[in-house]
Amino acid sequence: MKRIGFIGLGTMGTPMAQNIIRGGYDMVVYNRNASKCAPLKKEGALIADSPQEVAAECDLTMTIVSDPQAALAVSLGDDGVLKGLSPGKGYIDLSTVDAATSQKIASAVTEVGARFLEAPVSGSKKPAEDGTLIILAAGDNGLYEEALPLFGLLGKAAHYFGDVGRGAMMKLAVNMVMGSMTVALSEGLTLAKGAGLDPAALLDVLDEGVVSNPLFRLKGPAMLRGEFTTAFPLKHMQKDMRLALEAGDDAGSTLPVANAANVKFLESLADGYGDEDMSAVFKAFK
């Protein structure tokens, strides 16, 4: 059975790597802060000293790190994945990045004869733990087919969108809608409260009607309780809003709703809520 390399053991990476190990695969892991490797070591993973070492020791390496800068550092940096790749090996980047970053990594990987797939994931901490993520892949189709058993351990659905960049764009479009919806919900709760209504009753009424959705059901009651336990950190949501807006600029789309929502995420970041859940954007409303 193939040995899988896994880089980036944050909120998402740790449970995802655990699900792959529990699916019966051998694994080599790396995380910049080595202390986060402990839970995987306990489950039998070997620990590497660099992304390069992971890629050198595995046929297939997967990465999930914060943002474009982190993905570039891990993939193309001094002791990055690229240095450990060779013809035929596979590299899958699950991080949420912009299309240009993904394309830059893809061309470096394919230049050394290895195969590249971008595969950002939709869903947060709980779906990562439960193996119910949605995989949004693009790039090497053969690698996608080979990775389907792994995606089956990570998620409930996998989609293939074609050339590198298209999975990244799909992920940014999804998160842009989610960010705008979270801000819209915050506004609705604020209006209801300001008008002397019970905002919990607004959640009930929304849930009975055509805009009923799992996001409002999951986040709404916690927002009203002032609980913002991190599932998807606000700093990553703002990063995704920024990347989506930049992609809109490139495509000549003005995206006014997302632009307005991003202002509230930026305010929340400035207020120090970046490590709280993205729903902490509610605190930016008075």
Ligand code: NAP
């Ligand atoms: P996280 O908990 O903040 O973890 C970030 C990971 O990136 C850590 O392993 C961190 O290493 C690593 N990292 C950051 N900068 C690095 C660098 N320069 N070099 C090497 N490693 C670096 O983030 P997360 O929530 O797991 O999210 C990871 C990715 O998945 C992001 O792109 C995010 O947008 C996406 N995503 C997240 C969710 C969610 O709900 N959380 C859902 C879908 C997609 P250290 O431990 O050393 O800091």
